[in-house]
Amino acid sequence: MIVTESLSKRYPRVTALDRLSVDIAPGVTGLVGANGAGKSTLIKILLGLAPATEGTAHVLGLDVTKDGGTIRERVGYMPEHDCLPPDVSATEFVVHMARMSGLPPTAARERTADTLRHVGLYEERYRPIGGYSTGMKQRVKLAQALVHDPQLVFLDEPTNGLDPVGRDEMLGLIRRVHTDFGISVLVTSHLLGELERTCDHVVVIDGGKLLRSSSTDEFTKATASLAVEVTDTDAHPDGTEALRAALAAAGAVVSAGGPGTEGFASPGHVLFVEAAGEQIYDVVRDTVAGLGLGLVRMEQRRHQIAEVFRDADARTGAQAEGSGTAGQDAGRPAPVGGGNGA
Numbered sequence: 001m002i003v004t005e006s007l008s009k010r011y012p013r014v015t016a017l018d019r020l021s022v023d024i025a026p027g028v029t030g031l032v033g034a035n036g037a038g039k040s041t042l043i044k045i046l047l048g049l050a051p052a053t054e055g056t057a058h059v060l061g062l063d064v065t066k067d068g069g070t071i072r073e074r075v076g077y078m079p080e081h082d083c084l085p086p087d088v089s090a091t092e093f094v095v096h097m098a099r100m101s102g103l104p105p106t107a108a109r110e111r112t113a114d115t116l117r118h119v120g121l122y123e124e125r126y127r128p129i130g131g132y133s134t135g136m137k138q139r140v141k142l143a144q145a146l147v148h149d150p151q152l153v154f155l156d157e158p159t160n161g162l163d164p165v166g167r168d169e170m171l172g173l174i175r176r177v178h179t180d181f182g183i184s185v186l187v188t189s190h191l192l193g194e195l196e197r198t199c200d201h202v203v204v205i206d207g208g209k210l211l212r213s214s215s216t217d218e219f220t221k222a223t224a225s226l227a228v229e230v231t232d233t234d235a236h237p238d239g240t241e242a243l244r245a246a247l248a249a250a251g252a253v254v255s256a257g258g259p260g261t262e263g264f265a266s267p268g269h270v271l272f273v274e275a276a277g278e279q280i281y282d283v284v285r286d287t288v289a290g291l292g293l294g295l296v297r298m299e300q301r302r303h304q305i306a307e308v309f310r311d312a313d314a315r316t317g318a319q320a321e322g323s324g325t326a327g328q329d330a331g332r333p334a335p336v337g338g339g340n341g342a
C-alpha cells in the first residue's frame with residue numbers, strides 16, 4: 001500500500017525524515033513517534049502535498065511526485081489540527097467535501113448521511129460545528145476523510161484532545177473503518193499503548209528515522225510469559241526465591257521483579273516464567289506443590305509494546321556504552337507516552 005525508500009525531508013534547520021524505508025501492507029497500521037518525530041511530514045509527502053528532499057515514495061502503487069492528484073482521490077486524510085469552519089453544520093461541511101471529491105449532489109448527500117451516522121453523529125449534525133465538543137469535531141474530521149469511499153485513510157493523531165472514554169470510542173471507530181468497510185488505515189499517535197489495541201502493524205519513527213516496523217502480534221506474542229505468585233511458608237520464608245531457584249534448576253527461564261510488575265499488588269513476589277510451551281504450566285504447578293507453597297496466581301501475560309521497546313532500548317544502550325558510541329539516535333526508544341495510552 002505504502003512503500004518508501006530512503007525518504008528524506010530536510011528543512012534548513014531540521015531533518016524531519018532521515019532515509020526512511022518502510023513497506024506497509026493493507027490493514028490498520030500505527031505510525032508512532034514523539035512530537036516532532038516526522039509523522040505529519042511523512043503523511044504530507046505521501047499525499048503529494050510536500051516534496052521530499054530525496055528518496056522515493058509510492059502510495060497504492062502511485063508515485064507521490066507525479067500522481068499526487070490521483071493519490072488524493074483514492075486516499076482520505078484527517079489532519080491533526082482543528083481546521084473546521086465554525087459556522088456551518090457537519091452535514092453542510094461533509095457534503096461540500098464530498099462534492100469537492102467529485103461525487104454528484106445526490107450521492108454526496110447520501111454518503112454524508114451514512115458516514116456521519118457511522119462516526120456516531122446524529123441530530124447534532126445539523127448544528128453549527130463551532131458549538132461541538134472536541135470529540136464531535138474529531139468525528140467530523142474522520143467523516144470528511146471517509147466520505148468519498150477511499151481505499152486508504154491517513155489519520156493524523158485522531159485521539160488528540162480526547163478524554164479516555166472518547167479515545168476508546170475513536171479507536172473502536174478506526175478499527176471498524178477497516179473491518180466494516182475494508183478501508184486500510186495509517187494512524188499516527190505518540191502513544192504506543194493505544195496503537196497496540198487498534199493496529200495490525202506498528203511502525204515506530206524517532207528523529208525522522210525508522211526505529212522498528214513489525215506486526216503488533218510479533219511485538220507481543222513473542223514475549224509471552226507466565227506471571228507466578230506464591231505464598232511463603234515456615235519451611236520457605238521466601239517462597240518466591242525458593243520457587244525461582246527450583247524452576248531455574250528445572251531448566252525454566254525465570255526473572256523476578258523489574259519492568260512488567262507494575263499493576264501487581266506485591267511486585268517483589270511476582271516471577272515471570274518464559275512460556276516456551278504448554279508443559280510449562282505443569283512444571284510450575286508441580287514445582288510449587290513439591291515445595292509445599294500456595295499458588296496465589298499463575299496467569300499468562302503478553303508484554304505491552306512499550307515494554308518490548310524498553311527492553312530493546314536497555315540492550316541497545318548497553319551495546320552503545322560498551323562500544324563507546326553512545327550516540328544520539330542509536331538506542332533511543334520512541335519517547336512515547338507509556339503503555340496504557342492513558
Ligand SMILES: Nc1ncnc2c1ncn2[C@@H]1O[C@H](COP(=O)(O)OP(=O)(O)OP(=O)(O)O)[C@@H](O)[C@H]1O
Nearest residue numbers: 011014015016033034035036037038039040041042
Ligand atoms: N514547514 C516546516 N519548516 C521547518 N521545519 C518544519 C516544518 N514542518 C515540520 N518541521 C519540523 O520537522 C520536524 C518533524 O515535524 P512533524 O510535524 O512531521 O512531526 P510530527 O511527528 O508530526 O509531530 P507533531 O505530532 O508534533 O506534529 C519537527 O522538528 C518540525 O519542527
